[in-house]
Every structure is written in structure tokens, then in C-alpha cells.
Amino acid sequence: MVEGVTRAALTAEIVERRSVVAFDSRPIEAEKLQALVEAARWAPSSSNRQPWRITLVRSGESRNALNAALSAGNQQWAVNAPLLVVFAAVAPDPERPGQLPKLMLDVGFAGQNMMLEAVHQELRSHPMGGWDEGKVKAALGIPEENAVGFVVAIGYGGDVNDLPEDARPKETRERVRNDVGQNFFDGRFGQAWNG
Numbered sequence: 001m002v003e004g005v006t007r008a009a010l011t012a013e014i015v016e017r018r019s020v021v022a023f024d025s026r027p028i029e030a031e032k033l034q035a036l037v038e039a040a041r042w043a044p045s046s047s048n049r050q051p052w053r054i055t056l057v058r059s060g061e062s063r064n065a066l067n068a069a070l071s072a073g074n075q076q077w078a079v080n081a082p083l084l085v086v087f088a089a090v091a092p093d094p095e096r097p098g099q100l101p102k103l104m105l106d107v108g109f110a111g112q113n114m115m116l117e118a119v120h121q122e123l124r125s126h127p128m129g130g131w132d133e134g135k136v137k138a139a140l141g142i143p144e145e146n147a148v149g150f151v152v153a154i155g156y157g158g159d160v161n162d163l164p165e166d167a168r169p170k171e172t173r174e175r176v177r178n179d180v181g182q183n184f185f186d187g188r189f190g191q192a193w194n195g
């Protein structure tokens with residue numbers, strides 16, 4: 001395993017994005033919210049179909065219900081974030097039923113664009129797969145034919161000491177990645193890339 005982030009020649013947003021758990025409840029300014037929306041809007045998608053349906057949830061009844069739809073572990077920290085963003089899509093697309101993986105990839109590109117823009121706006125983020133799909137849909141009124149891909153918490157940094165003790169290590173944990181040759185190949189599948 002490789003420790004830390006390879007900094008050479010990478011954009012600051014890629015280097016600095018990390019999944020954190022200490023969020024301050026301070027609201028995100030309107031211009032920054034707009035930047036997050038625009039960043040996701042300009043993501044690439046297959047045939048430019050823009051399948052993503054993205055709900056930004058700040059407060060109120062739907063936010064309380066969404067908080068409750070998260071896994072217990074995620075609730076420990078994600079409820080403090082001033083913004084939860086739910087990425088969904090009609091899936092499978094009735095016109096392209098065999099293209100489900102590509103469709104969800106498009107949704108993922110939109111999510112990554114938003115998380116990188118969050119860094120650019122001096123915000124932090126954390127994607128989540130830990131939630132109950134039925135409860136998420138019920139919380140936001142998402143129609144049945146949609147699949148929920150992931151939920152992203154976004155906000156300003158907060159004090160990790162405000163979190164329950166067992167949630168704190170995620171804030172400071174060492175970030176690791178596989179050795180490059182494990183996942184990247186040169187010319188032929190399985191032949192390790194080594195530059």
C-alpha cells in the first residue's frame with residue numbers, strides 16, 4: 001500500500017480532496033452552492049444524456065428524514081454537515097436498459113465534479129453509500145423508477161472533538177492507495193504499469 005498522496009503535477013483539488021467527518025453547521029453561501037451545481041452540471045455523460053437527478057438538501061423536514069435514512073455510523077458525523085446531496089437517476093433507462101453501469105458512471109462523474117469544486121470553494125466533502133434506499137426515496141419524494149447512487153455530505157470544516165469518540169479517527173486516518181501496478185496496466189491487462 002502507498003501512503004499519502006502523490007503530489008507531483010496533480011491539481012490542488014485532487015490532492016486536497018479527502019473524505020472528512022468534522023463539519024461545521026455554518027450554512028454554505030448561495031454563490032458556492034451555485035458553483036457546486038454548475039460543476040456537476042458540466043460533467044461528461046454518455047450521449048450527453050445527463051441522467052443525474054441531484055437533490056440538494058439543507059434543512060427542514062426532508063433533511064431530518066434524510067438524516068434518519070443514513071446508516072448509524074454515518075449519522076454520527078453527517079448530520080452536522082449543512083448540505084447533503086443525493087445523486088439519483090432513472091435506472092435502468094427504459095430506452096437503454098442494457099446500459100446501467102454506464103448510466104451510473106455518468107452520475108458518478110457529476111458527483112466527483114461536485115466534490116472537486118467543493119475543494120475549490122474551500123469546502124469539504126464525504127461521499128456515502130451507507131443509507132437505506134427506501135428511506136432516502138421516501139424522505140425526498142424520489143419516484144420509484146429512480147435508483148439512488150450515493151449521498152455526499154458537504155460543508156465547512158468543524159471541530160473533530162464535537163464528534164462521538166468512535167467517529168473521530170476517520171478525520172485523521174492515513175489515506176492509502178494500492179501500488180500503481182496493481183490497478184494500472186501497460187498495453188495488456190495484468191501487465192503492471194511502471195511508467
Ligand SMILES: Cc1cc2nc3c(=O)[nH]c(=O)nc-3n(C[C@H](O)[C@H](O)[C@H](O)COP(=O)(O)O)c2cc1C
Binds near residue numbers: 128130170
Ligand atoms: C460510493 C462511495 C460510498 C462510500 N460510502 C461511505 C460511507 O457510507 N461511509 C463512510 O464513512 N465513507 C464512505 N465512503 C468514503 C470512502 O471510504 C473513501 O472515499 C475512501 O476511504 C478513500 O478515502 P478518501 O475519500 O479520503 O480519498 C464512500 C465512498 C464512495 C466513493
